Amino acid sequence: MFKKKILMLFAAAVMFSAQAQDYQWKEAKSGGYTYKYVTNDPTQARFYTLKNGLTVILSPTKKDPRIQAYVATKAGSKTDPATNTGLAHYLEHMLFKGTDKYGSLDWAKEKAELDKIDALYEQYNKSNDELQRKTIYKKIDSISGVASKFAIANEYDKMMSAMGAQGTNAWTSFEETVYTDDVPASALDKYLTVQAERFRNPVLRIFHTELEAVYEEKNRSLDSDNSKVFETLFSTLFQNHNYGKQTTIGTVEHLKNPSLVEIRKYFNTYYVPNNMGIIMSGDFNPDEAIAKIDKAFAYMQNKPVQKYSFQPEVPLTTPVVKEVVGPDAESVAIGFRLPGNKDKDALLADLVGSILTNGKAGLLDLNLVKKQKLLRAGAFTYILQDHGVLWLNAAPTSGQSLEEVQALVLNEIENLKKGNFDADLLPSIVNNIKKEKIQETEKYSDRASMLQRAFNAELDWRDQVAYVNSLSKIKKEDVVAFANKYLGNNYVAVLKRKGENKNPQKIEKPAITPVETNADKQSAFVKMVNDMPNTPSQPVFLDFDKDIQKSKLGKAEVLYVPNTENQLYRLRYRYKIGSLNDLKQPLAAQYIQFLGTDKKSAEDISKEFYKIASSFNVSTGEEYTTVTIEGLQENFDQAVKLYEDLVLNAKPNEDALKALKARLAKSRKDAKANKGAILNGLTNYALYGPKNKFNNTLSDAEINALTAQELVDRMRNLNSYEQTVIYYGPESLKNLTAKLGQLHKIPANFAVAAPLKKFAQQKQTQNQVLFTDYDMVQAETRWIRNTDAYNPANTTMVSVFNNYFGGGMGSIIFQTIRESKALAYSTFGYYVQPQKKEDSYYMMSYVGSQADKFNDAVGAMNQLLTKMPELPENLVLAKTQVKKDIQTERIMQDDIIFRYLAAKQLGLKDDIRKQTYASVDKITMDDVKAFHAANLAGKPYTYALVASEKKVNMDDLKKIGEVKKISLEELFGY
Template sequence: MPTSDTTVNTPVFREVPSDPIGVKVATLRNGLTVYLSVNDNEPRVYTNIVVRSGSKQDPADATGLAHYMEHMLFKGTSRIGALDWEQESVYLEKIADLYEAHRQTQEAEERSRIYAEIDRLSNEAARLVAPNEYDLLAGAIGAKHTNAYTWVDQTVYVNDVPANELERWMKLESERFRMMALRLFHTELETVYEEFNIGQDQDARKVNRAIREVLFPTHPYGTQTTIGTASHLRNPSQRKIQEYFRTYYVPNNMALILSGDFDPEEVMALAERYFGSFEPAALPPFSFDAQPQPEAPVYREVYGQEAAFVDIAWRLEGAATDDPMMLTLVQSLLSNYQAGLMDLNLNQRQQVLDASAWAWYYQDFSVLGLAARPREGQSMEAVEQLLLGEVERLKKGEFDAWMIEAAVKDLRLREVKSFEQNRGRVDMMSQAFILGIDWARMTNRYDWWAAVSKEDIMAFARERLGANRVVVYKKEGEDPNVLKVEKPAITSVELQRGQLSAYAQEFLSAEPEPIAPVFADFPAHIHRQELQPGLELACVRNTENELFRLDYVYEINKQCDPRLAMALGYLPYLGTSRYSAAELQRQFFRLGLSFDVHVNDDYTYLTVSGLSESMEEGMHLMEHVLMDVQPDESALQNMIGDILKRRADAKQNRNFVLRRALGSYARYGADSPFQNRVPEAQLRQLQADELISLLKSLQGYKHTVHYYGPEAAEQVAKWVGQIHHRASALKEVPRARSFKQLPTLQNEVLFVDFPIVQADVMLISRGTPRFDLGEFQLSEWYNEYFGYGLSSVVFQEIRESRALAYSAFAYYSSPDRADQAHYLQAYLGTQPDKLVEAIPALSGILKDMPVVPGQAEHARLSILRRIESERITKGRYFWEALSAQRLGLEEDPRSGLYQRLSAAALPDLEAFHAAHVAGRSFRYAVLGSKERMPMAELAKIGPVHELSLDEVFGY
């Protein structure tokens, strides 16, 4: 790919004068596009390397190829990860030939023989590899969020690096994209098999596929999936993967997209130095036939374990047209989680559960969708008609004209908030490149929206949102189309953990000058004053934009009174003597504000946020709601019915069952914070006045008012003093109920029979019963080295070496309150038949941690590099101080962590493992289908307790 000419030209930036984030776009001579947005709030740079091709470009006979190749871009090159490339490359060529032979062979015995030879040669080649060296090097420069994703039009590679490491990041990435070594291929293929099988348990993915098949009958958006078909995954072609790489991974089809603390001209010089020699190539034209629109609604049924829902979708035109612009505005008018037609007419009026509008934005087409779940006893046909009724309101103009202006204002507010973070900026720039939209058009789209009239919306809805739709009923039940990809026979690969390639040794020897860490000085940044005994004002000045956030923070929580969650959930359905519930939402929306309420196990929050110019009016409105809220018995009864329906639906949500219900049971048993809820009998007897009284009682308790925004503390104090209603003498918060975290005295299995293809296993073990600062500090190193990331011991041993799981990790968690325990936790997501090997493998390395001194040291330094370049942003000062306070700390905990790890050495890590990890017993929380589960093997771990969903949920 590279050539030798590296002459640097003065960059010519394309800019848009009205751009709020000052994006500079430039193009190298070879066609590589560079997007840059400077943001010096912290010395870090968020990066995307975007390839403008995805599963749409997969060959029809080799689907899943783009996604599989994304995985392989983490495996290295002839330099990254190569201990002896000359010898390894010979093995890899033989393996590639064998895969072609395997692909062309139909006879089962011969296929098995070929795969056995692939397995043998792969093990020989693996001895010449430094595994996951790319991830190790990314970690060494302090990278975070190292990841990638593939979708229909794009493949995107993500990193977040310290600003002083930008050159080494460029150097590493240019080498990464120079060529692709298909090493450790067959174990990674097993990982993709796992990902395919995971998709068999995800109802939303199956519904999306049904929609695509109808809307895109002859386009790859509908005829192919990103994960690929089972038959193609069983028959991969390394030759086609390399051909795809050579064809599409060329500079004129790629972009470097960066936001952070840097000099744009220096970045362009680096881009030219490291990527300027890459050779462009002509891209194959992509063409497709016009897709017929359905002439009448097309119905599809999808079955699965999760709760039922209805999805409706219409196909619109692609990124080169105005359709996506109108789509964004229409989606917001229908559903903005506050005052959209669906928000007010369906959710707020309790007509359905969780109605929302969604959108897909692709190069060739776009899609508008509506979705909702039925209430108890409600038919899917009724839900469908209610959703379509809101589209009819658009067509008839049954909405206020000012809603368009308010929707545009809301879109801008969301964007301003997202632009506070580098990732939000990079995501927007990436979307522009992927869709081929000029940045000026992206920046000026608010002018386009401002010119849209009510009549335009009505005409668009009448013309485009008619009978030409697909309707999917996602029903509860066994899916007859579930197809599992079986694993081939794989021998565990012997990994060379302690070795580094010559490239890595040279790379690691060239460290830049470190960045001096900066820790939050909470007293200096948070202005605190007592407004009266028991009422404190905490202010942080926002100098970046015109957004504010005001919170009333009460230490009363749902463990003090479980009814509080009911009361706060009831509030959005209520009006006052002046406004109906819907009118209240419209008032906040018109002002560019949001009013939110929330309660958890620690605090209750009442929050108003949005445009600073509306803050005073917003405070008056929020106080009016709290003081004058009126009961509505019908709304209460509907809410109670919906709560019970949601509780039932939660039992069908795999992640909720495992992580919330079963995970809580493993920590506490049946007497847990999770199960401490208002029981059904008491729930049905709740009275509206009872909940209103509970809401109004909040004004009588001690609390804190937190403000983040552009106003001075004196002005905020004045407004709070004049507007905020509270008792003259504030009471202490009642004591919350406490729960015993059970000690882990022996190995035991908690098993729940659940109809999924995969198996989920969580290992949970209680450690030190109270927060320990030293334990927290060393656990960060342990997690980085042992349990997190592609270069961690767990990942390399369980996934890379043995291909025993799609997902595997371990971590030593610290509590968020001083009186809570530390936990050692681990997770396996794999096939039931692999548990026989996977559980002992994971348990074994938890007990006897493999120690690779160099890798452990890189993990320690990686944490230090990240801390040096991290900054707590102003909007987080109060919340970070509150978190530290809950642990009994007065200062930024990163300060002590940095000092401790700066002085730490390998014996400290080994001592931590010996004291807090080795020899631990575990509760194995296992979720999966009993008929597929190796129950006899589980019994070898310890006593098996088969639990029902009713037992782990408490209802």
């Protein structure tokens, strides 16, 4: 549940006028409550402070019948005790375990056992004798088993599922712990009842199995080279501050020696109303919502919270270079220390990040990425409360050393310091940020996210609303002065080299007896919440004939949905040619971005698009190549002309092709060092056999033989293929087709693409293990089984089964493998629906576990695949979740068109959700059992396994099935 947050200054602006607006704090009263607001705030957020100090921020919007809600605490790993690092993150996990009112069958009996466990952990924590520690842990394990008989696992998740919540989760970072749920608007009373109880008296139950899940999370971070780079950079930059002295997940030593006493002390210190906020955006009446929140959380008592204090960092006077070694591909990370987010220079820091990288016209974009001098490069500002970091990252292309990469990136810092960038880049950045802020206020979830970030970063919302206006006042000389002030020889560089980690850390597997989860039981509190009255929203189904307007542009079909909210548009040309027709087409789509015409360079074209807050992108999938052009409607003609001119007049560039080939060679090599890519390759091998979609690629020789002209010709010929024009924007359909008739010429007859290359899904006839060796602590396993051909009549059953069996924290798989047996941090199982009517379903399950738990993890999953536990209440929850998701889902904008296109591929004429909604209540446990028996139980599977050969036993693998060691060359096809 941990995620690193890139805390930036956030704002929202709707007006594109250069005229300054007035942004002021005002006070108002409504519904008996006083609140503050900022004038000209497009989120229309109300800021309340309740009598006990609790901050409540409400941003009403009625577009979707849902509410994105956060309960946020201004406490994270920065305030962890030095003797108990990782504590804030531990606590975050435990706040899903319930209180004395829910999560327990008999609190009095459970508490007696939990008190014993508390005392044993304190003994365990203080003991250094390994034999004694094992004896104590054995007692903890034994008493935990007794205590679990009185506990009910996952009651929080079940309550949230029953009310139709989505995205139930939490995260911990340096300065925040945030709990997130997206709930139906009709469930607001239930949500507030549950949250108020959740933070009243949390109980640290089922602790040692959850602790093991945190161990697993730590092991995943130990397997991540990116995590190692992050920790190395921060620990070097910040030697006096907990940003660098401590990690959010904690040290191995502290994870092995938890103190429940310290966890409760932390909760009592920081989880107080004056240090917390409730942030909500969505469909609610703010007068009613604030009264309900006040009543629910009035029990919380204000307590003083001591601010974190720290010693200033010693200025860096010379560069510090560190090295990290691991199996992933090489890269360079460079960090400059900046002031915190309250400093007057924080605004400039954000702008500097955009000048270096904005995806189109930044210094790194134009000078390094566009010219293909590196495999990739980027920059961003990571601004926290006490300090900030300008973070630059880059990866080498073929034949390039990390030192050369570092020099190229630092040269762009020198260009920044010398002012070697266009003066009109600043207004272009402002114009693009204005467009982004419009997009951020369109969705209730984005609004809530912006407000939550500002709350936890302790930023003044007035400054955030005025952000674009303030940004527009910055001059080039201000940027140059900032760069020269902060960006000298005072950086830390982390060189990530490829190699074997000689000092691997790992948390050893403790002896854990599976605990009871009582998954079929229910507390009185949960029943009370479930019985609370509410009026659910009525579902809104798509009518493809009414919700999409259709027209013709020559022989091309035009699919149109109007934008009635703002002046943004998205235009797409969807061509019926993809990688399954022509393996060179994806490369042509990449190549075009590096080309100019006889009148404009590639850099000129990028700058022109960026100036008008527009962009274009060409991407090739298996069957379609899609061109996307988006921006402000007032610049529609200009943006489309820019793209059309580039495609018609693109000039072959041999140097650009040579650089692209070098980058391709390096990215292909890097993919072989990425465990995620390897696991995906094994999955495709399991689905389709040795020749599959994953390794359907050009050979090295074929890439080397490519010519610039043939790639340019492919882009010029793209418009000759059958195509669909997709538009979402404010222009009328009549005006749109008239404009495109002049700008986008459709051929009289469409060319016929080469036949699609077919890959048939392989039927599993016996158990098989596909194994690839990788230097890692964990073992990652997927179970793959192809089943029957697509049948729309199965859609409801598949949705219910996935929710019940393996699709979330309340599912059978999660409760058994993680909650009861503590075998994995991440585990799931899905019956995957095909995207085309001629394809088949397949089952995919997953466990990521410590290598020494591999046998147990495989056994646990196999047991569930063989015999499915029957939990009637869980089935009710699964069906409820499916139904409530449909009730509150509102498909809008161009998503309507893509739902229509997806339905067509499945041979559907109508919105399949209508059928699901009508039939979901009819699903019985016998139906689910029959589905499990027909498709999963007693069937052969292909196991896709990525692990270290040194850590898993080959003889154990052979007991599962025939073992095939798959080389990287077989897997990737090159």
